[in-house]
Structure formats: structure tokens, C-alpha cells
Amino acid sequence: MEPTQSKSEYDPYLWKQAKARAGFQMHLRSYFIINAGLWIIWLVSSFSIHSFTRFGYLFPWPIFPMLGWGIGLASHYFHVYHGGSERSMIEKEYQKLVRQQGY
Numbered sequence: 001m002e003p004t005q006s007k008s009e010y011d012p013y014l015w016k017q018a019k020a021r022a023g024f025q026m027h028l029r030s031y032f033i034i035n036a037g038l039w040i041i042w043l044v045s046s047f048s049i050h051s052f053t054r055f056g057y058l059f060p061w062p063i064f065p066m067l068g069w070g071i072g073l074a075s076h077y078f079h080v081y082h083g084g085s086e087r088s089m090i091e092k093e094y095q096k097l098v099r100q101q102g103y
Contacts, residue, residue: 013087017080024080031073038062 039062046058 020080024076027073027076031069035062035066035069038065 042058042060042062
């Protein structure tokens with residue numbers, strides 16, 4: 001798909017936001033693919049050694065990487081979609097200083 005504008009005509013702030021959102025979407029896709037693979041490995045290994053375990057299944061160990069990575073993914077989401085932009089933080093601080101100075 002050809003862009004309608006040349007890269008030099010893009011708003012740098014919006015371009016940075018678009019890159020951050022695309023990065024988050026790739027991170028989310030990797031999370032689901034890798035964790036699905038881990039759960040498949042767990043299922044296959046659980047069924048293959050079913051008779052050798054005390055309770056008939058292996059402990060669901062994929063929950064640990066899923067939870068740990070999920071915390072990082074949630075942090076990435078909030079940074080990208082909820083106020084992680086430098087511009088909005090600078091504007092908030094500027095407005096606070098203006099109010100303090102009584103301008």
C-alpha cells in the first residue's frame with residue numbers, strides 16, 4: 001500500500017504514536033503465539049506422561065511465563081494508549097507551572 005504523503009510530510013508526533021501502537025500490536029501478537037505454543041507443549045507432555053504423575057497431569061507451568069509477560073504487556077499497553085506521550089506530560093507540567101506562577 002503506497003502512502004498518500006511522503007514521510008517528510010508526516011506529523012512527527014503522530015508518526016511516533018503510530019510506531020508505538022504498531023510495536024504494541026506486534027508485542028501482543030508474539031504474546032499470544034508464544035504462549036499458545038507453551039500451552040500446547042504442556043498439553044502434549046501432560047498426555048504423554050499421564051500415567052507417571054500422581055494426579056494424572058503435570059503442573060500447568062505455562063501460567064508463570066504467561067503472567068510475567070502479561071505484566072510487561074499491560075505496562076506496554078498503558079504506556080502506548082494512556083498518557084505515555086512525552087508531549088502530553090510536558091503540557092501538563094507547563095500548565096501546572098503557569099498556575100503556580102499566577103499567569
